[in-house]
Amino acid sequence: MTERSPMGAGAPEGNVNALETLNDAIELAEGYLLEAGESRPTGDDLLVRFVACLRHRDLVGEPHQAIAQRLAHFAKLLSAIGLKQGSLTIADLTLRHMEISEADQEIYPAAVWNDLGMLLAEHGDVERSRLVLSCALNRARRSAAPELARILSNLSAVSLRADDLEDARIWAEQSVRAMGKYWSVDNPEARLTTDWVLLEIARIQQDQPAIGRALDDFSTSAEQFIRVKGSEHPRAIAALAALTAAKFEVAAASDDTDVSEQTLGDLETISLNASAILGSDHRQTIVTQASLAEAEFTAAEQGPTFDARRKRAVAMLETVADNASATLGRDHPQTREVRRKLAELRAAVTPAQELPYLIDQVYRPQQNTERNEAKKSALTRERSIIRLIAHAGASYFLSHVDLFYPAIIRALERHIHFHVVLSSPWNSLAVFSKRDATTEKANVQNIVDLVEDSQYYLETFLPVIQSYLRLQEQYGDLIELRLTPMDISGSTLLTTDMGFFEPYLTANPDFRTRRGLSAFEIRFSQSSRYYDDSVAAFNTQWELASTWGQFGAHEEQHKQILRDVVSALSDDKPGRAVKEGAERPR
Amino acid sequence: MTHNENFIEIFRDDLLLGFGVRLTRNFAVTAEHCLRDRPSDSELLKVRLPDSTFATGLLKDYDMLSDLALLRLGFQQPPPLPEAFFDRVKHGDPWKAVHRLSDSDDFLSGNVVEVSLRYGSTKHRVVNALRLQCDGPCDDHRQFSGSPIEREAPHRASTVLGLLVKRPPYCTAPADSAFAVTIEEAVRSLAGIRLVVPTGVWPGTGAGSAANGTAGIQTSPLVKPYAVAEESDLEDDSSSRKAIAEALEKSDLGGNIYPLWRGRLS
Numbered sequence: 100m101t102e103r104s105p106m107g108a109g110a111p112e113g114n115v116n117a118l119e120t121l122n123d124a125i126e127l128a129e130g131y132l133l134e135a136g137e138s139r140p141t142g143d144d145l146l147v148r149f150v151a152c153l154r155h156r157d158l159v160g161e162p163h164q165a166i167a168q169r170l171a172h173f174a175k176l177l178s179a180i181g182l183k184q185g186s187l188t189i190a191d192l193t194l195r196h197m198e199i200s201e202a203d204q205e206i207y208p209a210a211v212w213n214d215l216g217m218l219l220a221e222h223g224d225v226e227r228s229r230l231v232l233s234c235a236l237n238r239a240r241r242s243a244a245p246e247l248a249r250i251l252s253n254l255s256a257v258s259l260r261a262d263d264l265e266d267a268r269i270w271a272e273q274s275v276r277a278m279g280k281y282w283s284v285d286n287p288e289a290r291l292t293t294d295w296v297l298l299e300i301a302r303i304q305q306d307q308p309a310i311g312r313a314l315d316d317f318s319t320s321a322e323q324f325i326r327v328k329g330s331e332h333p334r335a336i337a338a339l340a341a342l343t344a345a346k347f348e349v350a351a352a353s354d355d356t357d358v359s360e361q362t363l364g365d366l367e368t369i370s371l372n373a374s375a376i377l378g379s380d381h382r383q384t385i386v387t388q389a390s391l392a393e394a395e396f397t398a399a400e401q402g403p404t405f406d407a408r409r410k411r412a413v414a415m416l417e418t419v420a421d422n423a424s425a426t427l428g429r430d431h432p433q434t435r436e437v438r439r440k441l442a443e444l445r446a447a448v449t450p451a452q453e454l455p456y457l458i459d460q461v462y463r464p465q466q467n468t469e470r471n472e473a474k475k476s477a478l479t480r481e482r483s484i485i486r487l488i489a490h491a492g493a494s495y496f497l498s499h500v501d502l503f504y505p506a507i508i509r510a511l512e513r514h515i516h517f518h519v520v521l522s523s524p525w526n527s528l529a530v531f532s533k534r535d536a537t538t539e540k541a542n543v544q545n546i547v548d549l550v551e552d553s554q555y556y557l558e559t560f561l562p563v564i565q566s567y568l569r570l571q572e573q574y575g576d577l578i579e580l581r582l583t584p585m586d587i588s589g590s591t592l593l594t595t596d597m598g599f600f601e602p603y604l605t606a607n608p609d610f611r612t613r614r615g616l617s618a619f620e621i622r623f624s625q626s627s628r629y630y631d632d633s634v635a636a637f638n639t640q641w642e643l644a645s646t647w648g649q650f651g652a653h654e655e656q657h658k659q660i661l662r663d664v665v666s667a668l669s670d671d672k673p674g675r676a677v678k679e680g681a682e683r684p685r
Numbered sequence: 686m687t688h689n690e691n692f693i694e695i696f697r698d699d700l701l702l703g704f705g706v707r708l709t710r711n712f713a714v715t716a717e718h719c720l721r722d723r724p725s726d727s728e729l730l731k732v733r734l735p736d737s738t739f740a741t742g743l744l745k746d747y748d749m750l751s752d753l754a755l756l757r758l759g760f761q762q763p764p765p766l767p768e769a770f771f772d773r774v775k776h777g778d779p780w781k782a783v784h785r786l787s788d789s790d791d792f793l794s795g796n797v798v799e800v801s802l803r804y805g806s807t808k809h810r811v812v813n814a815l816r817l818q819c820d821g822p823c824d825d826h827r828q829f830s831g832s833p834i835e836r837e838a839p840h841r842a843s844t845v846l847g848l849l850v851k852r853p854p855y856c857t858a859p860a861d862s863a864f865a866v867t868i869e870e871a872v873r874s875l876a877g878i879r880l881v882v883p884t885g886v887w888p889g890t891g892a893g894s895a896a897n898g899t900a901g902i903q904t905s906p907l908v909k910p911y912a913v914a915e916e917s918d919l920e921d922d923s924s925s926r927k928a929i930a931e932a933l934e935k936s937d938l939g940g941n942i943y944p945l946w947r948g949r950l951s
Contacts, residue, residue, distance in 0.1 A: 132932045179936040213940060220942045228942075249941060256942040288941045299944045322882055330880045333935050334943065339880065341946075348949055360763075367709040367766070372880045374771035375868040379844055382937060386946035393948055395766055404762050411765035418770075418842065433945045440948035 118149040121169060128176035143182065150177070150185040153192065167197050167207050171214045178221060183428055190218045194231065209239035209246050216253060223432050225261040232257060245286075248277040252292040260432065262479045264300050271296045287324040291338055294320040298345060303482075310349060317342055331376050333383045340369045340387040347394045363398050366391045380426045382433070385419055389437050392416040396444055409448050416441045439596050442624035449626070457627040459597070467616040470599075471502060477594045478506035484516040486593040486637050490603065491559045492521050492580075496566040511574045519567075520640045523582040523650065524550055524560050525657035527664045531605075546665045547658045567647070581644035584657060591633050597624050598633045689735060690768040691833045691845045692783045695719065695742060695756070696731040704784050704831035705756065706848045706868070707734070707767050712878055714871050715831040716850045717747050717754040732758060748874045750805040751812040751866050752850040755875040771868045772836065772844040776800050780817055780846060780865075784832035793829055793863070795819040797846075804853050804866065812870060815847060817863040826863045827851065834865050847871075 118124045127142055170193040178186035194215055197207055212235030219228035232254050239247040251274035258267035274293045294317040301309035321338040328335055343365045350358035370391045373384040392415040399408030420441050423434040438459075446454065462470035478485060485507070487495060494502040507517060522528065529550045530541055541549055550556055567580045589602035601620035623629040645653065693713050695702045703719025713732065717723075723744070724730060730742035741759035748754075774797055782793040795818040804814035817834070819826075830851060835843040847865040856864075872878050933939055 129929050132936075133928060175933055175938040179933055179938055210940075217938070217940055217942050221938065253942040256944055259944050260942075288939075292941055292943055295944050299947065302949075303947070325882050330882060333937065334941075336880070337943065341944075344949075364709070364711060367711075368878055369880065371708055371771065371868070371878060372872045375773070375872050377773075377935075379770060379772040389946055389948075391766070397949070404764065408763070408765045411768070414768070415766060436945060436947060443948070 118145050121153075121173065124149045125169065125173050125176065128173065128180060131180045132176055146177065146182055147185055150182075150188050153189070167193055167200070167211050168214075170196065171211060171218065174218050175214070178218070183222070186218070187222045190215060190222065194219075194227075205238070207238075209235045209242065209244045209250060212238060213246055213250050213253060216250075216257070220253075220257045220260065223430070225257050228257045229254065229261065248274050248289040249286060251277055252289040252296070255296045256292050259296050259299055262476075264303060267296055268300055271300075287320065287327050288334065290320045291317075291324045291334065295338065295341060298341070302345065302348070307349075307352070310345065314342070314345055314349070317345075331372075333377055333381065336369060336373050336377065337383045337386065340366065340373070340383075340390050343369060344390040344394060347397075351394075351397050359398055363391075363394050366394055380422060382427060385423050385426060385437070386433065388419045389416060389423075389440065392419060393440060393444075396447075409444075413441070413444050413448055416444060439624065442626035443596065445626035446630075451628070451631040454626060454628040454631060456629055458621045458623050458629070459627075460622045462616060462620040462622070464616045464618070470616055470620050470622075473622060474503060474592060474599060475506050477592070477597055477599075478503060478510055480596065481510055481515055481594040482513070483595050484518065485510060486634075487517070487519045487591070488587055488637055488640055489519070489590040490522045490587060491555065492519055492563050493559050495519070496563040496570075497559075498566075511570065511577050514577060517578045518637075518641065519578075519580045520583055520587075520637070520644050521563070521580060522587055523584045523645075523657060524556055525654070525661045526584045526586060527661065528586060529661055530665055530668060541665055543662050543666045546661055550661075564647070579646070581641060581646055582650045583640055583644040584660070585640075585643070587640075591637065593630070593633055593637060595625070597622060598627075598630050600629070600633065689783045689833065689835070689843070691835075692735055694733040695831070696733065697724070698731075702730070704829070704833075704848075705732075706831075706833040706845060707758075707769060708771075708868070708871070708878060709769075710764060710766055711758050712745070713742065713756045713758055714848060714875065714878075715754050715756065716848065717749060717752045718851050719831045720744070720747075720754055723747065723754075729759070730756065732756065746876045748812075750807065750810065751814075751870055751874045752804075753848075753866060753871055753874055755877050757877065768842070770842050770844040772846065773869065774800055774815060774836075774846045774867055778836050778846065780834045780836060782829050782832045782834050782849060783845075784829055786828060791821065793819060793826075793832075795863075798862075802853075802858075802864070804850075804864070812866070812874065814850065814853070814870070815865045815867060816858055817865055819861055819863055829863075 118127065124146060128146060131142055170189055174186045174189035174193060177183075177189060197211070197215070200206055212231055216228045216232035216235055219225075219231060232250060235246070235250045236254065238244070239250050251270050255267045255270035255274060258264075258270055271293045274289060278290055278293070294313065298310070298313035298317045301313045317338070321335070321342055324338060325332070325335045330336075330339075343362050347359055347362040347366065350356075350362060366387075370384070370387045373381065373387045377384050392412045395415070396409050396412035399405040399412065416437070420434070420437045423431070423437045427434050460473070462473075489495070493500050495504060495507050498504045511517060525547075529546060564580075567578070570578050571580075587603070589600055592599040599620055599622050601616065602618055604618045621629070623633075650657075691706050691708075693705045693707050693715075695705055695715055702721065703715055705713045705715030705719075707713045720730075726744065728744070730744075732740045732742040734740060742756040743759065744754060745757040746755040776797060776799070778797045780795060780797055785792050797815050798818045799816035801813045802816045803811060805812045826849065829849050832849050833845045834847055834849060835845050837843045845868060847867040847870075850864055850866050852858075852862075852864055856862075872880070930939070937943070
């Protein structure tokens with residue numbers, strides 16, 4: 100490849116403050132990786148500037164297989180030495196380069212695509228990771244590459260990260276079949292991953308018989324991995340911790356105190372070894388300590404010193420959460436999971452009235468996509484009940500809006516309850532409906548017609564109700580919708596772990612639906628006082644709102660109430676003539 | 686008395702034997718030479734914890750080569766997990782002994798000047814220790830034997846790096862040097878806190894018993910430390926690439942994706 104600045108010669112001579120070539124940057128990053136822990140006062144700046152200067156145009160030229168591999172290697176190095184954003188930038192650049200280079204011919208082998216998929220997963224981009232790994236898979240199948248089992252196991256792991264349990268299982272089972280053909284003791288990681296994924300699926304689904312089978316298989320693959328890689332390999336420690344934690348859960352679920360205490364002690368030993376051998380900031384130390392904290396919290400429920408033990412477990416998890424934020428990044432999916440668990444445990448030990456008013460994130464209008472993704476993720480992870488208060492609910496009930504409807508369907512398929520409170524179209528907000536110069540002014544006679552002819556009623560309210568009735572027919576008691584005549588101050592979405600609230604700034608019902616984020620939205624966890632208050636508010640609305648049947652039976656009354664409201668507001672009252680010059684009645 | 690949750694005092698009857706590091710809820714480590722007449726398997730020592738409560742201490746294991754002894758602690762009721770933080774050691778790390786002779790004395794402290802001093806060896810094994818430079822004079826380091834040494838950091842909890850042990854025989858280091866064995870060395874040397882491997886059926890062998898899914902981890906000999914491949918037939922350049930590949934793998938960037946930790950469903 101013809102290397103141009105900053106890829107090659109062309110950088111100003113004598114500029115000792117800049118990296119000139121990709122090789123220079125790789126060499127510097129490799130040095131830092133091998134000297135982990137030593138200070139690097141200026142190196143980070145050099146690498147960051149190099150990444151910033153590198154552009155796709157610098158890679159254009161004769162496609163060269165080695166370039167993509169070097170870039171992927173560089174991206175891995177940057178991630179390993181803590182320059183996460185730089186790593187993601189290089190990964191994006193590498194992917195773009197590979198896609199364009201392969202416009203008319205296949206160049207890069209399955210292993211390179213696999214590496215890129217692994218990097219994207221590491222950065223939390225599970226959707227792109229899946230797509231890239233699928234490309235790797237097709238490549239591996241065509242060439243009968245030895246990476247086939249690894250790619251399949253990676254697909255299973257990334258599907259699990261995306262909470263797609265069915266896909267994860269399918270990929271894991273395919274990986275097992277592939278390993279039957281290409282079994283090799285030189286690649287124990289693939290088997291370890293596969294058995295680990297199957298254990299996690301069984302845990303999530305709380306399938307006790309499957310957990311037992313998966314435990315046996317995972318124990319076997321962990322042992323083999325340790326025989327090949329050694330017990331001090333980070334993955335070995337992680338596997339031991341996962342295995343022991345799963346055994347603890349089985350014992351705790353069956354009230355086997357002896358075994359649960361034994362496995363708890365084993366978890367402590369593993370956590371001690373992780374800290375001492377890998378260091379306090381290593382990812383596997385962090386997750387091992389998270390496992391221990393959670394297990395301790397659970398075990399404490401069974402003894403007389405439970406209060407002190409639980410509080411210590413929460414304190415430990417707080418430290419783990421801080422370490423995860425510092426090491427992995429605040430937004431890393433592992434960090435978010437640790438914080439989610441911490442919120443759950445905090446809420447369990449703190450009386451509701453003592454919980455702080457904590458906001459995890461504030462979304463602004465320009466963060467509409469981020470907000471939507473967070474909600475989808477919350478819906479996907481829910482295992483019990485989803486509660487919603489909204490004006491119209493279009494995002495959740497209308498498939499053509501293409502927002503949360505698929506997640507709701509998947510939740511219902513998982514037998515998750517979905518309880519919804521929506522605004523009645525006949526509440527007093529109808530007087531604020533959108534009008535233009537051609538629209539007749541609202542009065543007692545026409546207000547109901549105006550509502551029934553409105554875009555909101557025809558294109559949102561009625562379709563939402565139709566969708567609800569279809570879903571109710573299919574899912575029965577899992578889903579229930581109620582209508583409230585009271586004004587709703589904002590939309591609230593509550594899952595078991597977290598809540599979202601967006602205030603309505605407008606009283607016009609037409610502007611409260613079918614639009615992006617217009618003001619702001621907050622996200623809070625279950626350990627925030629906002630969560631407790633929101634649940635209480637939902638329960639109140641739920642009790643006061645009408646079921647669909649009740650609403651239908653009393654709809655004429657609601658319409659009349661609306662007419663009465665308009666009458667009270669309007670000067671144009673029926674039967675009264677207003678004479679010119681006459682005094683207005685006081 | 687210092688209130689560091691890792692710090693313990695060990696007594697035989699009312700005689701203070703020395704100090705130690707509480708590693709887990711039920712295990713603590715001390716310098717073996719502190720125990721003087723080595724207690725029998727059944728002799729219960731008395732261990733005072735930082736909150737001034739007492740536990741019993743039973744000698745579980747000892748290692749003369751590293752001057753370490755492992756005590757199993759006994760309680761009437763299971764106490765909370767100790768607030769214990771451990772970490773690896775780097776050259777130049779500042780250190781401070783948790784124990785001091787009196788409240789008016791300064792803490793024994795300094796910098797780590799060697800991280801892999803050969804402390805002892807046999808035909809099959811080498812034990813490394815830290816050599817510590819001490820700020821200020823210290824008449825007798827033996828008064829601090831078994832004391833944890835920690836590294837302080839702003840805005841973070843102190844982390845324990847190891848415990849003070851006796852000067853190795855025939856050591857030519859300056860007389861004012863102190864020596865400590867790391868927690869890493871401790872977990873490798875002592876049964877009871879060493880990583881063990883689950884017993885399972887290894888595919889293809891047809892041998893071995895089925896994995897025990899009930900009692901947890903089975904004991905087995907120490908498995909060799911983490912290594913990817915034998916080095917004897919690799920050139921220098923390949924060795925460097927191997928080291929980088931190992932380092933990337935250790936950072937979870939070796940090409941495999943693994944499940945993230947998920948909290949147990951409530």
